Amino acid sequence: MTALSALKGVGPQLSNKLQRLQLYAVTDLLFHLPIRYQDRTQLVTINQLIPATEQLVEGTITGSGIRFGKRRSLLCTLEDQTGSLTIRLFHFNKSQQAALQNGRTIRCFGETRRGPSGLEMVHPEYQLRDSHQPPPPLDQRLTPIYPATEGVRQRTLFSLTTQALQVALATVEELLPASSRQGLPSLPEALQTLHRPTAATSKEQLHRCHERIALEELLAHHLSLSLIRLQHRTEQAIPLPADQPQVKQFLTTLPFTLTGAQQRALNEIFKDLSHPYPMQRLLQGDVGSGKTIVALCAALHTAESGYQVALMAPTELLASQHHQVLNKLLAPLKIEAGLLTGSMKAAPRRAIIDQLESGSCTIVVGTHALFQKQVHFNKLALVIIDEQHRFGVDQRYALQQKGESGNTIPHQLIMTATPIPRTLAMTFYADLDSTIIDELPPGRTPIKTVTIPESRRNEILQRVHANCQLGKQVYWVCPLIEESEALQCQAATESAEQIQQQLSDLKIGLVHGKMGAADKESVMEQFHRGEIQILVATTVIEVGVDVPNASLMIIESAERLGLSQLHQLRGRVGRGAEASSCVLMYRAPLSPVATERLKTIRESTDGFEIARKDLEMRGPGELLGRRQTGALQLKIADLTQDQHLIPLVEQVAPDLLNHAPEQVKKLIQRWIPEGERYRSVG
Ligand code: ADP
Ligand code: MG
Secondary structure (H helix, E strand, C coil): CCEHHHCCCCCHHHHHHHHCCCCCEHHHHHCCCCCEEECCCCEECHHHCCCCCEEEEEEEEEEEEEECCCCCEEEEEEEECCEEEEEEECCCCHHHHHHCCCCCEEEEEEEEEEECCEEEEECCEEEEECCCCCCCCCCCECEEECCCECCECHHHHHHHHHHHHHHHHHHCCCCCCHHHCCCCCCHHHHHHHHHCCECCCCHHHHHHHHHHHHHHHHHHHHHHHHHHHHHHHCCECCCCCCCCHHHHHHHHHCCCCCCHHHHHHHHHHHHHHCCCCCCEEEEEECCCCCHHHHHHHHHHHHHHCCCEEEEECCCHHHHHHHHHHHHHHHHHHCCCCEEECCCCCHHHHHHHHHHHHHCCCCEEEECHHHHCCCCCCCCEEEEEECCCCCCCHHHHHHHHHHCCECCECCEEEEEECCCCCHHHHHHHCCCCEEEEECCCCCCCCCCEEEEEEHHHHHHHHHHHHHHHHCCCEEEEECCCCCCCHHHHHHHHHHHHHHHHHHCCCCCEEEECCCCCHHHHHHHHHHHHCCCCCEEEECHHHHCCCCCCCEEEEEECCHHHCCHHHHHHHHCCCCCCCCCCEEEEEECCCCCHHHHHHHHHHHHCCCHHHHHHHHHHHHCHHHHHCHHHHHHCCCCCCCCCCCHHHHHHHHHHHHHHHHHCHHHHHHHHHHHCCHHHCCCCCC
């Protein structure tokens, strides 16, 4: 590996700045690819100018002068046979002003926009000459524009990449066998073209070069996770063979039978648990598909085998709800689950920690608090994580390692109601086996979803009122104000007050993220018991909350929420036999994209379909959460645009893993920085 300092012009100062761009070695520069190109290879006439596009144009100056307006500016008019164009400079000096003389020829490069009097260019690059002088030659190549940082100019990056192409391109190893490239260019060829396209390089060629490199990057991530998955097979976990009279007995105490999909999921989980290596399973199922029972059966089986289970929920609200549900279900078996959350008082907290350490508590529900330093499990064999697909890979392993005891690590079951489209799964979850519960329990009436503008708020309030008089309950969700949780809580508080004023005969509750756990819980309790008719809430109720009598949900400013999030929220209703509905309030006018999004959610109740649309429209950040995408930056590939490469990734990966372990290692080293690799590879 050759350090950057080997290149001409790179001293310690520039070196430091380049590190901010993740550039350490000469080969890093080769993978530092342009984000776009400027085209100075063609001169266009004034009537060929396209607003908001950078172009090269030339004309004769026919007038210039200072305009005193809101902002003083120097205007200069130029003309060619096809029209005229204004150049506007806000910053200029005397000599610049003097040089812009009538009759001179000016060649400009910049973006045009529609100004007060026709097309104009603001601060273009320009070159002046006298009319008898010959025109300077045009560029032979497109100009690459690189991702830059303060103090590192495009010209510097151009010079550095030029040197890198000269000294290092030949050393770049092609790691993909030709058979797997499906006619895409070789790596050196793709790099050369992307850095230095010529006037003859077509958009299509650039696109194929991008694809070639994106393919390799997606493949590297997939391989890295696949290796982790293989490595797990070599680790030890406590095998829990599947003979479970207690689970069978438990199932007979339920007022329903499992759906086929639940049964299948359970069979897969029991099979995993019987292995002497740790289960790593992702259980995906739409809201209301009945994941809790499946998790509980796995927990019970583990407890029955004499080991401990920890079930972790993302919020205190959800943890305590799970705790209650579990204990109700477990009561006939005379088993009691424990609860451990961050906000518990010292004494009960101490008590549960002691029970976990002695092993007398076998099933524990909690939040992150379960994995604090003070907590030691006696014989933890299974960790279940609910509604937490947003965990990054590294966090998943941190949790699992917490549960290590002796030389075994716990089995892990991760449950998510946000379906993960294949593209994401192949890139970010390739270390996990996956089960999908693709069937809802019978007897559910589909939720009816309507969109209504904010201006008809009073009508909606009347509907809410009528609903409550029939003995039903209502969720009222307040807008997401992403920048600030405080503002979100404030908005909810105001909404609650306003609704209370208008519907003074009803009892209204409020939950938001700034409330203490005990307060939140007591409000939720009252809602559960039907003492509160309308629950005004922020998006804290997004996941898991289960109150079957609530059959109407109003979501304010729905246009601001992501599709998957709306779907999750909506899943809070439609849990009883009653027909349920969801009203999406929006502020008019809607943008075309927002209109399309609301249409999707109105017309579909299929979480997978919705997640796919969400990925298409908003990219992976919304689905994975910022934490995850932040840690796992893709440099080149774009999960939305490059989805079609995934089948190829899947096709190539097993071959490489089986036949070319050296290549696999090199691919991972090339694409995933040491610090971001989940575990040491090879
Ligand atoms: P989620 O998958 O969203 O976590 P839950 O586990 O909370 O869903 O289940 C939603 C509701 O469906 C619960 O009230 C649960 O008791 C009920 N339920 C689960 N499985 C079945 C089934 N097979 N038949 C009928 N109702 C079921
Ligand atoms: Mg759930």
